Protein backbone atom coordinates (compact mmCIF):
# COMPACT_ATOMS: atom_id res chain seq x y z
CA UNK A 1 0.00 0.00 0.00
CA UNK A 2 1.19 3.49 -0.80
CA UNK A 3 2.31 5.32 2.30
CA UNK A 4 2.09 9.04 2.92
CA UNK A 5 3.07 11.46 5.66
CA UNK A 6 2.96 10.15 9.21
CA UNK A 7 -0.47 10.00 10.85
CA UNK A 8 1.08 9.43 14.27
CA UNK A 9 4.47 10.54 15.57
CA UNK A 10 5.50 9.24 18.98
CA UNK A 11 8.60 11.15 20.02
CA UNK A 12 10.65 10.08 23.07
CA UNK A 13 7.60 9.33 25.20
CA UNK A 14 8.03 8.28 28.83
CA UNK A 15 5.38 7.66 31.46
CA UNK A 16 5.92 7.07 35.14
CA UNK A 17 3.43 5.88 37.70
CA UNK A 18 3.75 6.18 41.38
CA UNK A 19 3.48 2.87 43.24
CA UNK A 20 2.13 2.93 46.77
CA UNK A 21 3.78 0.90 49.53
CA UNK A 22 1.34 -0.13 52.21
CA UNK A 23 2.17 0.95 55.72
CA UNK A 24 0.32 1.27 58.96
CA UNK A 25 -0.18 4.86 60.09
CA UNK A 26 2.57 4.38 62.67
CA UNK A 27 5.05 2.95 60.15
CA UNK A 28 4.15 5.69 57.71
CA UNK A 29 4.80 8.35 60.37
CA UNK A 30 8.12 6.83 61.49
CA UNK A 31 9.12 6.38 57.83
CA UNK A 32 8.22 10.00 57.15
CA UNK A 33 10.29 11.30 60.11
CA UNK A 34 13.26 9.27 58.79
CA UNK A 35 12.72 10.64 55.30
CA UNK A 36 11.70 7.26 53.80
CA UNK A 37 9.63 7.28 50.66
CA UNK A 38 6.04 6.00 50.89
CA UNK A 39 5.85 5.73 47.15
CA UNK A 40 8.25 4.71 44.44
CA UNK A 41 8.35 5.65 40.83
CA UNK A 42 7.57 3.03 38.21
CA UNK A 43 8.46 3.60 34.56
CA UNK A 44 5.70 2.22 32.32
CA UNK A 45 7.03 3.79 29.11
CA UNK A 46 10.70 4.44 28.64
CA UNK A 47 11.75 6.84 25.88
CA UNK A 48 9.54 5.29 23.21
CA UNK A 49 9.66 6.67 19.66
CA UNK A 50 7.99 5.51 16.44
CA UNK A 51 5.99 6.87 13.50
CA UNK A 52 2.89 5.38 11.94
CA UNK A 53 2.26 6.33 8.32
CA UNK A 54 -1.17 7.29 7.05
CA UNK A 55 -3.03 4.14 6.02
CA UNK A 56 -0.68 1.88 7.94
CA UNK A 57 -1.90 -0.74 10.41
CA UNK A 58 0.52 -1.44 13.23
CA UNK A 59 0.37 -3.89 16.15
CA UNK A 60 1.82 -3.08 19.56
CA UNK A 61 3.00 -6.38 21.00
CA UNK A 62 4.48 -7.40 24.32
CA UNK A 63 4.00 -9.34 27.53
CA UNK A 64 1.40 -8.30 30.12
CA UNK A 65 2.32 -5.03 31.73
CA UNK A 66 4.81 -4.01 29.05
CA UNK A 67 3.06 -0.67 28.48
CA UNK A 68 0.90 -1.27 25.39
CA UNK A 69 -2.38 0.07 26.76
CA UNK A 70 -0.61 3.01 28.37
CA UNK A 71 0.84 3.89 24.96
CA UNK A 72 -2.60 3.70 23.33
CA UNK A 73 -4.13 5.89 26.02
CA UNK A 74 -1.44 8.52 25.46
CA UNK A 75 -2.00 8.35 21.69
CA UNK A 76 -5.75 8.81 22.18
CA UNK A 77 -5.17 11.82 24.40
CA UNK A 78 -6.90 10.44 27.50
CA UNK A 79 -3.59 10.44 29.37
CA UNK A 80 -0.66 12.88 28.95
CA UNK A 81 2.96 11.67 28.64
CA UNK A 82 5.40 12.76 31.36
CA UNK A 83 8.13 13.32 28.81
CA UNK A 84 8.09 13.49 25.03
CA UNK A 85 5.25 14.25 22.64
CA UNK A 86 2.65 12.49 20.51
CA UNK A 87 1.36 14.09 17.35
CA UNK A 88 -1.72 12.70 15.59
CA UNK A 89 -3.11 13.90 12.28
CA UNK A 90 -6.89 13.74 11.83
CA UNK A 91 -9.73 12.44 13.96
CA UNK A 92 -8.72 9.80 16.45
CA UNK A 93 -11.22 7.28 17.81
CA UNK A 94 -10.18 4.85 20.48
CA UNK A 95 -11.69 1.45 21.14
CA UNK A 96 -9.88 1.50 24.42
CA UNK A 97 -12.26 1.67 27.29
CA UNK A 98 -15.30 0.84 25.21
CA UNK A 99 -18.44 2.21 26.76
CA UNK A 100 -16.56 4.43 29.21
CA UNK A 101 -18.66 7.37 28.05
CA UNK A 102 -21.95 5.49 28.38
CA UNK A 103 -24.38 6.61 31.02
CA UNK A 104 -26.29 3.76 32.73
CA UNK A 105 -29.49 5.77 33.29
CA UNK A 106 -29.80 6.84 29.67
CA UNK A 107 -31.36 4.66 26.98
CA UNK A 108 -29.37 3.05 24.19
CA UNK A 109 -30.66 5.70 21.78
CA UNK A 110 -29.67 8.59 24.08
CA UNK A 111 -26.24 7.08 24.66
CA UNK A 112 -25.60 6.77 20.93
CA UNK A 113 -26.29 10.49 20.49
CA UNK A 114 -24.32 11.47 23.56
CA UNK A 115 -21.26 9.41 22.68
CA UNK A 116 -21.18 10.25 18.99
CA UNK A 117 -21.34 13.92 20.05
CA UNK A 118 -18.46 13.38 22.48
CA UNK A 119 -16.52 11.87 19.58
CA UNK A 120 -17.03 15.10 17.67
CA UNK A 121 -20.12 14.52 15.51
CA UNK A 122 -22.93 16.98 14.89
CA UNK A 123 -26.61 16.10 15.36
CA UNK A 124 -27.38 15.80 11.62
CA UNK A 125 -24.27 13.67 11.09
CA UNK A 126 -25.41 11.31 13.83
CA UNK A 127 -28.95 11.17 12.36
CA UNK A 128 -27.40 10.05 9.08
CA UNK A 129 -25.51 7.08 10.58
CA UNK A 130 -27.88 6.23 13.43
CA UNK A 131 -29.53 3.31 11.61
CA UNK A 132 -26.18 1.83 10.65
CA UNK A 133 -25.01 2.00 14.25
CA UNK A 134 -28.13 0.22 15.51
CA UNK A 135 -28.05 -2.40 12.74
CA UNK A 136 -24.43 -3.22 13.41
CA UNK A 137 -25.02 -3.58 17.14
CA UNK A 138 -28.19 -5.68 16.60
CA UNK A 139 -29.89 -4.29 19.69
CA UNK A 140 -32.84 -2.57 18.01
CA UNK A 141 -35.54 -3.95 20.32
CA UNK A 142 -33.67 -2.66 23.37
CA UNK A 143 -32.93 0.76 21.95
CA UNK A 144 -35.26 2.64 24.27
CA UNK A 145 -34.30 0.74 27.37
CA UNK A 146 -31.79 2.16 29.84
CA UNK A 147 -28.39 0.62 29.22
CA UNK A 148 -28.00 -0.44 32.86
CA UNK A 149 -30.36 -3.31 31.94
CA UNK A 150 -28.22 -4.43 28.99
CA UNK A 151 -26.13 -7.60 29.14
CA UNK A 152 -22.40 -6.85 29.06
CA UNK A 153 -22.25 -8.13 25.46
CA UNK A 154 -25.12 -5.87 24.34
CA UNK A 155 -23.53 -2.90 26.04
CA UNK A 156 -20.19 -3.61 24.38
CA UNK A 157 -21.80 -4.06 20.94
CA UNK A 158 -23.50 -0.70 21.08
CA UNK A 159 -20.47 1.17 22.40
CA UNK A 160 -18.25 -0.52 19.83
CA UNK A 161 -20.68 0.22 17.03
CA UNK A 162 -20.75 3.94 17.89
CA UNK A 163 -16.95 4.11 17.93
CA UNK A 164 -16.45 2.48 14.53
CA UNK A 165 -19.19 4.38 12.75
CA UNK A 166 -18.05 7.87 13.64
CA UNK A 167 -15.91 9.71 11.10
CA UNK A 168 -12.34 8.86 11.93
CA UNK A 169 -8.88 8.83 10.41
CA UNK A 170 -7.05 6.91 13.12
CA UNK A 171 -8.47 3.97 15.02
CA UNK A 172 -6.83 2.73 18.20
CA UNK A 173 -7.98 -0.76 19.18
CA UNK A 174 -7.27 -2.37 22.54
CA UNK A 175 -8.02 -6.07 22.97
CA UNK A 176 -11.77 -5.67 22.91
CA UNK A 177 -12.90 -8.29 20.48
CA UNK A 178 -12.46 -10.91 23.16
CA UNK A 179 -15.75 -9.72 24.73
CA UNK A 180 -18.04 -10.33 21.78
CA UNK A 181 -19.49 -13.66 20.65
CA UNK A 182 -18.14 -15.40 17.54
CA UNK A 183 -20.59 -13.93 14.96
CA UNK A 184 -20.04 -10.41 16.31
CA UNK A 185 -16.26 -10.86 16.29
CA UNK A 186 -16.45 -11.96 12.67
CA UNK A 187 -18.47 -8.86 11.81
CA UNK A 188 -15.89 -6.64 13.51
CA UNK A 189 -13.08 -8.39 11.70
CA UNK A 190 -14.72 -7.60 8.36
CA UNK A 191 -15.32 -4.01 9.46
CA UNK A 192 -11.65 -3.61 10.34
CA UNK A 193 -10.65 -4.98 6.94
CA UNK A 194 -12.98 -2.50 5.31
CA UNK A 195 -11.34 0.32 7.27
CA UNK A 196 -7.88 -0.83 6.20
CA UNK A 197 -9.06 -0.86 2.57
CA UNK A 198 -10.30 2.72 3.12
CA UNK A 199 -6.77 3.71 4.09
CA UNK A 200 -7.57 4.37 7.77
CA UNK A 201 -4.62 4.28 10.13
CA UNK A 202 -4.83 1.66 12.86
CA UNK A 203 -2.88 0.76 15.96
CA UNK A 204 -3.91 -2.56 17.46
CA UNK A 205 -3.06 -4.01 20.86
CA UNK A 206 -3.84 -7.69 21.05
CA UNK A 207 -2.55 -11.02 22.30
CA UNK A 208 -4.47 -12.73 19.47
CA UNK A 209 -1.69 -13.36 16.95
CA UNK A 210 -4.11 -14.59 14.27
CA UNK A 211 -5.99 -11.31 14.36
CA UNK A 212 -2.81 -9.26 14.47
CA UNK A 213 -1.37 -11.17 11.50
CA UNK A 214 -4.50 -10.55 9.51
CA UNK A 215 -4.93 -6.87 10.31
CA UNK A 216 -1.40 -5.51 10.65
CA UNK A 217 1.56 -5.27 8.34
CA UNK A 218 4.00 -4.14 10.99
CA UNK A 219 4.65 -4.98 14.63
CA UNK A 220 6.36 -3.02 17.40
CA UNK A 221 7.45 -5.22 20.30
CA UNK A 222 7.88 -3.57 23.67
CA UNK A 223 9.01 -4.78 27.06
CA UNK A 224 9.00 -2.75 30.27
CA UNK A 225 8.07 0.28 28.21
CA UNK A 226 11.05 0.04 25.84
CA UNK A 227 10.95 -0.74 22.14
CA UNK A 228 12.83 -3.93 21.30
CA UNK A 229 11.71 -4.63 17.76
CA UNK A 230 10.00 -2.73 14.97
CA UNK A 231 9.44 -4.38 11.61
CA UNK A 232 7.32 -6.71 9.47
CA UNK A 233 4.56 -8.42 11.44
CA UNK A 234 5.77 -12.00 10.93
CA UNK A 235 9.22 -11.10 12.23
CA UNK A 236 7.70 -9.19 15.13
CA UNK A 237 5.62 -12.22 16.16
CA UNK A 238 8.67 -14.42 15.83
CA UNK A 239 10.70 -12.03 17.99
CA UNK A 240 7.96 -11.97 20.63
CA UNK A 241 8.25 -15.76 20.95
CA UNK A 242 12.07 -15.76 20.97
CA UNK A 243 14.55 -16.21 23.77
CA UNK A 244 16.03 -12.82 22.86
CA UNK A 245 12.79 -11.16 23.93
CA UNK A 246 12.51 -13.24 27.10
CA UNK A 247 16.03 -12.25 28.11
CA UNK A 248 15.72 -8.62 27.01
CA UNK A 249 16.15 -6.08 29.79
Ligand SMILES: Nc1ncnc2c1ncn2[C@@H]1O[C@H](COP(=O)(O)OP(=O)(O)OP(=O)(O)O)[C@@H](O)[C@H]1O
Nearest residue numbers: 017018044062063064065066067068069070071205
Ligand atom coordinates in the same frame (compact mmCIF):
# COMPACT_ATOMS: atom_id res chain seq x y z
N1 LIG B 1 -3.02 4.36 36.30
C1 LIG B 1 -2.00 3.59 36.65
N2 LIG B 1 -1.40 3.71 37.87
C2 LIG B 1 -0.35 2.95 38.21
N3 LIG B 1 0.21 2.03 37.41
C3 LIG B 1 -0.32 1.86 36.19
C4 LIG B 1 -1.46 2.62 35.75
N4 LIG B 1 -1.76 2.23 34.47
C5 LIG B 1 -0.86 1.27 34.15
N5 LIG B 1 0.00 1.05 35.17
C6 LIG B 1 1.14 0.11 35.16
O1 LIG B 1 1.89 0.31 34.00
C7 LIG B 1 2.36 -0.92 33.47
C8 LIG B 1 1.93 -1.03 32.02
O2 LIG B 1 0.53 -1.27 31.98
P1 LIG B 1 -0.25 -1.45 30.60
O3 LIG B 1 -1.69 -1.62 30.93
O4 LIG B 1 0.13 -0.35 29.68
O5 LIG B 1 0.36 -2.82 30.06
P2 LIG B 1 -0.07 -3.71 28.82
O6 LIG B 1 1.16 -3.96 28.03
O7 LIG B 1 -1.21 -3.11 28.12
O8 LIG B 1 -0.50 -5.05 29.56
P3 LIG B 1 -1.59 -6.19 29.23
O9 LIG B 1 -1.00 -7.04 28.14
O10 LIG B 1 -1.67 -6.92 30.51
O11 LIG B 1 -2.85 -5.50 28.85
C9 LIG B 1 1.79 -2.00 34.36
O12 LIG B 1 2.80 -2.40 35.27
C10 LIG B 1 0.66 -1.33 35.09
O13 LIG B 1 0.50 -1.85 36.39
